[in-house]
Amino acid sequence: MNDILxxxxxxxxxxxxxxxTALLVLLGAVLMMLAMxxxxxxxxxxxxxxxxxxxxxxxxxxxxxQGLVILLGGIDLSxxxxxxIAGMMIAGLTNGSNEALTWxxxxxxxxxxAIGLLNGLGVAFLKIPPFIMTLANGTAFFGVxxxxxxGSSQRTVAPALQVLMSAQIGGIPVPIVLIGWFLVAGSxxxxxxxxxxxxxxxxxxxxxxxxxxxxIEALTIAAYGVSGLCAAIAGLLLAGYSSSAxxxxxxxxxxxxxxxxxxxxxxxxxxxxxxxxTFAGAIFLSALSTIITVLSLSQGWRNIIQGxxxxxxxxxxxxxxxxxxxxxxxxxxxxxLDGVLPQNSEV
Amino acid sequence: xxxxxxxxxxxxxxTLIAPEGRLYAQNEQKYKVFLDMxxxxxxxxxxxxxxxxxxxxxxxxxxMIEFKTIISGTDVQRQISDIQSMIAAGAKAIIxxxxxxxxxxxxxxxxxxKGIVVFTYDSTVTEPLAYNVSNITARYGANTAQWMVNKLGxxxxxxxxxxxxxxxxxxxxxxxxxxxxxxxxxxxxxGDFYGNWNDATSQEEVSKILAAHPNVDGIWTVDGTYGSLQxxxxxxxxxxxxxxGQSNNGYRxxxxxxxxxxxxxxxxxxxxGPAVGGxxxxxxxxxxxxxxxLTNHNVEYPLPWVEAKDIKMCSGDRFEGGCNVFPEGRxxxxxxxTALDPKFLPELSLDAVQTGNPAAGAMIQPLPDPxxxxxxxxxxxxxxxxxxxxxxxxxVSPIPVAK
Numbered sequence: 001m002n003d004i005l006x007x008x009x010x011x012x013x014x015x016x017x018x019x020x021t022a023l024l025v026l027l028g029a030v031l032m033m034l035a036m037x038x039x040x041x042x043x044x045x046x047x048x049x050x051x052x053x054x055x056x057x058x059x060x061x062x063x064x065x066q067g068l069v070i071l072l073g074g075i076d077l078s079x080x081x082x083x084x085i086a087g088m089m090i091a092g093l094t095n096g097s098n099e100a101l102t103w104x105x106x107x108x109x110x111x112x113x114a115i116g117l118l119n120g121l122g123v124a125f126l127k128i129p130p131f132i133m134t135l136a137n138g139t140a141f142f143g144v145x146x147x148x149x150x151g152s153s154q155r156t157v158a159p160a161l162q163v164l165m166s167a168q169i170g171g172i173p174v175p176i177v178l179i180g181w182f183l184v185a186g187s188x189x190x191x192x193x194x195x196x197x198x199x200x201x202x203x204x205x206x207x208x209x210x211x212x213x214x215x216i217e218a219l220t221i222a223a224y225g226v227s228g229l230c231a232a233i234a235g236l237l238l239a240g241y242s243s244s245a246x247x248x249x250x251x252x253x254x255x256x257x258x259x260x261x262x263x264x265x266x267x268x269x270x271x272x273x274x275x276x277x278t279f280a281g282a283i284f285l286s287a288l289s290t291i292i293t294v295l296s297l298s299q300g301w302r303n304i305i306q307g308x309x310x311x312x313x314x315x316x317x318x319x320x321x322x323x324x325x326x327x328x329x330x331x332x333x334x335x336x337l338d339g340v341l342p343q344n345s346e347v
Numbered sequence: 348x349x350x351x352x353x354x355x356x357x358x359x360x361x362t363l364i365a366p367e368g369r370l371y372a373q374n375e376q377k378y379k380v381f382l383d384m385x386x387x388x389x390x391x392x393x394x395x396x397x398x399x400x401x402x403x404x405x406x407x408x409x410x411m412i413e414f415k416t417i418i419s420g421t422d423v424q425r426q427i428s429d430i431q432s433m434i435a436a437g438a439k440a441i442i443x444x445x446x447x448x449x450x451x452x453x454x455x456x457x458x459x460x461k462g463i464v465v466f467t468y469d470s471t472v473t474e475p476l477a478y479n480v481s482n483i484t485a486r487y488g489a490n491t492a493q494w495m496v497n498k499l500g501x502x503x504x505x506x507x508x509x510x511x512x513x514x515x516x517x518x519x520x521x522x523x524x525x526x527x528x529x530x531x532x533x534x535x536x537x538g539d540f541y542g543n544w545n546d547a548t549s550q551e552e553v554s555k556i557l558a559a560h561p562n563v564d565g566i567w568t569v570d571g572t573y574g575s576l577q578x579x580x581x582x583x584x585x586x587x588x589x590x591x592g593q594s595n596n597g598y599r600x601x602x603x604x605x606x607x608x609x610x611x612x613x614x615x616x617x618x619x620g621p622a623v624g625g626x627x628x629x630x631x632x633x634x635x636x637x638x639x640x641l642t643n644h645n646v647e648y649p650l651p652w653v654e655a656k657d658i659k660m661c662s663g664d665r666f667e668g669g670c671n672v673f674p675e676g677r678x679x680x681x682x683x684x685t686a687l688d689p690k691f692l693p694e695l696s697l698d699a700v701q702t703g704n705p706a707a708g709a710m711i712q713p714l715p716d717p718x719x720x721x722x723x724x725x726x727x728x729x730x731x732x733x734x735x736x737x738x739x740x741x742x743v744s745p746i747p748v749a750k
Binding site: 051294 | 389390392393394397507509512513536537538539540541543545546547548550551552554555556557558559560561562573574577581582597675676679680681682701702703
């Protein structure tokens with residue numbers, strides 16, 4: 001019964017307008033890389049592009065959780081803190097030993113997932129607005145971490161994690177392989193499972209989802225839990241990458257996770273968005289920050305560009321449907337974009 | 348509640364109150380000294396504050412002062428109100444990490460007018476009644492940039508890793524370093540970014556620049572040095588760089604590693620050390636106890652300056668016999684070796700700067716006369732002039748500019 005209702009709430013077309021947005025965003029990233037090639041002819045080797053992709057893994061992973069929560073109509077402002085806590089925990093618990101990883105890894109992942117679940121509980125049952133719940137919860141746990149560590153940096157991270165971030169499989173850096181797996185697994189979980197589709201339904205219309213009898217509370221808690229888990233994985237990878245951990249190392253990632261989701265074409269009020277879009281957004285942001293760095297812009301310009309891109313993405317998003325309908329009307333081969341047009345009643 | 352539970356509660360409350368009451372009775376003759384620190388979530392701030400706390404608990408100061416730490420975070424308004432509370436609480440001395448060179452002037456003036464001794468550490472204020480203890484005047488930017496230029500022979504591609512945008516330190520050092528690099532037409536800055544004194548951020552950004560500019564020869568940093576170097580080791584392991592920056596233990600170990608040197612690594616370990624906090628505290632205590640009279644309100648803490656050839660491994664938990672780095676695994680790689688200072692702060696041990704507890708058996712040692720600092724308008728004085736050569740190096744002799 002539930003499934004039938006879910007399907008009626010959410011169409012299951014294969015090609016969505018979000019896919020087009022995501023492809024355009026990826027194209028933008030490629031264009032920026034090409035521009036870099038023009039600026040600097042020495043750029044462009046596979047190894048160099050791999051290095052840029054490697055640095056995007058933290059965002060690709062952390063933004064998945066953010067995307068899921070935004071899909072529900074929420075937001076997770078604790079991601080930066082959870083990333084730092086995960087890094088600090090894995091460094092503190094393993095203390096440079098691989099043997100300790102066998103228990104330190106699950107302990108870290110479970111603890112950080114618990115922070116996420118707590119966010120979900122507050123949002124689902126106490127009805128606390130997500131931004132307040134996640135910000136307050138993140139701040140509180142930052143306090144706990146600060147109390148335990150007194151702010152000092154941690155011992156070296158287990159060598160296995162460091163190797164993971166620098167090793168190669170068949171000439172391809174492991175982080176890039178991981179990005180590939182994560183993209184497939186994340187997309188399947190979000191768009192191809194019943195639970196994933198239910199999250200779309202809840203985000204599209206909470207009232208309708210309630211009428212349909214969807215497990216709103218359980219899914220909300222689960223989504224925030226997944227966000228905590230993703231932030232934890234991103235934190236582990238970051239600690240492995242930089243072979244050490246500090247309490248502020250996750251902070252620079254919070255805003256970009258939201259930006260990646262928005263640029264990737266997701267609707268900030270929920271109900272629409274693909275992980276492929278978020279992924280494209282993350283790659284785009286990595287390419288953008290590379291080109292900004294290479295152009296040696298002042299910090300003011302960097303902030304203007306990064307803030308501006310988010311606003312432009314939001315404007316484009318609200319105009320997207322309108323523009324597409326105009327294009328569609330004017331094109332002689334009208335059918336070509338039919339699949340792109342929205343068919344959902346709630347749009 | 349049962350009668351028993353009541354009794355237990357009352358007993359618990361009494362045990363909590365009683366020693367406090369006694370403490371206050373004893374403390375009436377003690378000097379009230381406050382540490383107002385900024386953000387406590389980073390390695391540098393934590394090490395500086397621990398050094399100060401450990402010294403405050405080292406005899407004879409442990410019996411002479413009532414010491415309290417306040418964390419003002421990163422909000423300057425909060426710091427102003429915290430200082431006001433300290434004045435109201437009867438502070439005799441305040442040592443603080445100021446969040447702005449000018450915004451605190453009024454409240455500091457207010458404190459000084461009431462006879463409170465106010466010292467800043469590392470960052471400075473322009474209020475003339477406050478004492479600044481810092482090495483912001485020690486020309487880190489000019490000296491390290493010149494050192495790099497000399498090592499590079501006046502030519503090469505370099506990456507410029509700024510600190511935190513908008514801070515006095517970043518502005519001052521950047522200006523000096525740029526002035527030096529600009530003199531040499533062979534030096535080309537191919538990428539710059541705000542690493543925010545953060546190693547993970549620096550590592551990511553350097554990786555990206557290396558992708559676009561594979562022939563980078565040098566990296567100038569203020570902090571985030573270890574992360575910057577890690578990026579080169581990972582992306583270009585067989586050709587390393589000339590690099591200037593912090594004193595992280597992991598970085599010093601890499602600098603001194605012959606295998607890395609053979610691949611071209613040349614490093615200088617300098618920048619601001621957390622020991623400036625402990626040093627400022629000791630100067631402040633000597634002023635408070637009238638053991639020292641300062642003729643100038645700006646004191647310069649010497650710029651740490653350690654080259655690869657100067658690096659010497661320590662076996663114990665102090666910098667003794669000229670040693671200045673700990674073995675790998677003894678401390679975290681990001682541990683700042685300049686948290687310790689055998690010359691000015693012999694009281695501190697490794698444990699002291701990591702925990703804030705005093706080292707066993709330590710006694711406060713008197714300080715030599717301080718070195719006074721240059722004026723830097725807007726940094727440590729208001730209506731004043733910087734020395735004519737403020738942008739020139741004073742620890743390194745420049746090589747001639749190639750024609």
